[in-house]
Amino acid sequence: MIRLAIAEDHQSLIDGLELLLKYEDGIEIVGTANDGEGLLRIVQKKEPNVVVTDIRMPKMDGIQATRLIKKEYPHINVLAFTMFDQDEAVTQMLEAGASGYILKNTSLNEVLQAILAVADGKTYYDGNINVNGGEAKVSAKKGLLTRRQKEILALIAQGKTSREIAEELFIGIHTVDTHRKNMMRILGIKGKGELLRYALEKKYNF
Amino acid sequence: MIRLAIAEDHQSLIDGLELLLKYEDGIEIVGTANDGEGLLRIVQKKEPNVVVTDIRMPKMDGIQATRLIKKEYPHINVLAFTMFDQDEAVTQMLEAGASGYILKNTSLNEVLQAILAVADGKTYYDGNINVNGGEAKVSAKKGLLTRRQKEILALIAQGKTSREIAEELFIGIHTVDTHRKNMMRILGIKGKGELLRYALEKKYNF
DNA sequence: AAAAAAATACCCGCTAAGGGGTATTCTAAA
DNA sequence: TTTAGAATACCCCTTAGCGGGTATTTTTTT
Numbered sequence: 001m002i003r004l005a006i007a008e009d010h011q012s013l014i015d016g017l018e019l020l021l022k023y024e025d026g027i028e029i030v031g032t033a034n035d036g037e038g039l040l041r042i043v044q045k046k047e048p049n050v051v052v053t054d055i056r057m058p059k060m061d062g063i064q065a066t067r068l069i070k071k072e073y074p075h076i077n078v079l080a081f082t083m084f085d086q087d088e089a090v091t092q093m094l095e096a097g098a099s100g101y102i103l104k105n106t107s108l109n110e111v112l113q114a115i116l117a118v119a120d121g122k123t124y125y126d127g128n129i130n131v132n133g134g135e136a137k138v139s140a141k142k143g144l145l146t147r148r149q150k151e152i153l154a155l156i157a158q159g160k161t162s163r164e165i166a167e168e169l170f171i172g173i174h175t176v177d178t179h180r181k182n183m184m185r186i187l188g189i190k191g192k193g194e195l196l197r198y199a200l201e202k203k204y205n206f
Numbered sequence: 207m208i209r210l211a212i213a214e215d216h217q218s219l220i221d222g223l224e225l226l227l228k229y230e231d232g233i234e235i236v237g238t239a240n241d242g243e244g245l246l247r248i249v250q251k252k253e254p255n256v257v258v259t260d261i262r263m264p265k266m267d268g269i270q271a272t273r274l275i276k277k278e279y280p281h282i283n284v285l286a287f288t289m290f291d292q293d294e295a296v297t298q299m300l301e302a303g304a305s306g307y308i309l310k311n312t313s314l315n316e317v318l319q320a321i322l323a324v325a326d327g328k329t330y331y332d333g334n335i336n337v338n339g340g341e342a343k344v345s346a347k348k349g350l351l352t353r354r355q356k357e358i359l360a361l362i363a364q365g366k367t368s369r370e371i372a373e374e375l376f377i378g379i380h381t382v383d384t385h386r387k388n389m390m391r392i393l394g395i396k397g398k399g400e401l402l403r404y405a406l407e408k409k410y411n412f
Numbered sequence: 413a414a415a416a417a418a419a420t421a422c423c424c425g426c427t428a429a430g431g432g433g434t435a436t437t438c439t440a441a442a
Numbered sequence: 443t444t445t446a447g448a449a450t451a452c453c454c455c456t457t458a459g460c461g462g463g464t465a466t467t468t469t470t471t472t
Contacts (some may be wrong), residue, residue, distance in 0.1 A: 010289065016222015083216065105240065108221035127231050146448060161428065175450045181431070182448095191459055192429060194400050197365050200406045203391065204306035352418060365459065381420045387461070388418095398428055398459060 002027045002119045005048040007039035007065065008081070013104070020108045027115070036060025048076065050119045053098075053113075053195070055082040055089060064098045070097030072120045075178050077118045081111060082095055100124040144186050152179045155197035208233045209324045211254035213245035213271065215263045215289070219310070223258070226314045233321070242266025249275055254282065254324045258317075261288040261295060269302045276303030285325045287317060296335050306330040350392050358385045363405035 003194045004027055008014050014032050021027050031042035035058040043051065051069060053062040080093045080101035090101055099186040102111055102125045110126075117124040145153065155165045162176040184195055210233055214220050220238050227233050236246035241264040249257065257275060259268040284301045285306035296307055299309045306324040308317055325331040351359065357376045361371045368382040390401055
């Protein structure tokens, strides 16, 4: 018997899943939530054995919720069900402990297959994401920047000047500017504001 | 008989709608598409009398598709079904000719009610959006900038320099910079890159 | 028609972000 | 241990975007 909990801020999608599963033998939906916190409450109350969760949700995202769930209830299997196909999203979700990852542009029948697989202790990955041995395959572009560069890029996205970044990281402003130059060269971008634009677009592209 | 076409890049959502409607008397789904262009093709081939469409989709967004549909087939009623609750999104969709607007975090049953209403020539608006006499109520913040300022802000978001904007709009660079200054004062923002950050956030926040 | 708002245009000064480049030290990988 | 990569740091110069301000013309509203 699969006891299933679903977290998804789009209620219409939950409704669709409920329609799909209402006549499915061996599956019982024990609770649904529209945000990450609601999911945790259901997990505490009902102890499902499978959780289907979106990533971007109000109050707490699916990555964080998965982390907390797997920590407290390692036997619960988590399936990510999300629009994000970026490697970074996949990586984070798998690192949080999810054993499956399905995209929303996939059919509901495939979602059902994934739920069954994950409930059986297996992994299940959407054909349109990159996964390699349980780890998301890092794209060439994603791996171009170093740890430090990514750290500085995030601060740039927050609108901090080089001086502010230097003070925050206890390094010289010249160092920050050098990182900027190196990143622009590596990413192949030029022009005023383009690094900031890149930083912001990357943030919203997960 | 309601002949329905659905455009939605998340196939799982289409599947849910199909499950909901398959036993509904008087409704026939004549086609589904995962992008705006596919929607137009279905409309040409099948001439549905109701279209349900998302906004953000590959190849052509729902606003543009709605415009084209209403121009060619004014008798087709369009219902927007989207995650965007911002006034601007509602405004644009209604101006394009949609007669209904439903959010995805609403239940599927309400989607059915909206489809029935819209098919009947009525309007139907999700309770969580602002609509006033068929026009989205424009928020105070949204109305702070003039037409021209918004035009320039959009070009800034594209990464264009003041010089490039000046050349494109056939005005002087000083004029562009003055618009920049005026916008920053009006929006209450300060600092290098902050206008660009605002422009980009506004873009992604619809 | 008058008043208000919007658009256009300009001056000055400052600085943050590029863009060209060099070099040394530290850390990780081979 | 050696090599390669990353991090740190600096110089020079240019330019684009602020930030302070002023003014005129055009368009819209009253």
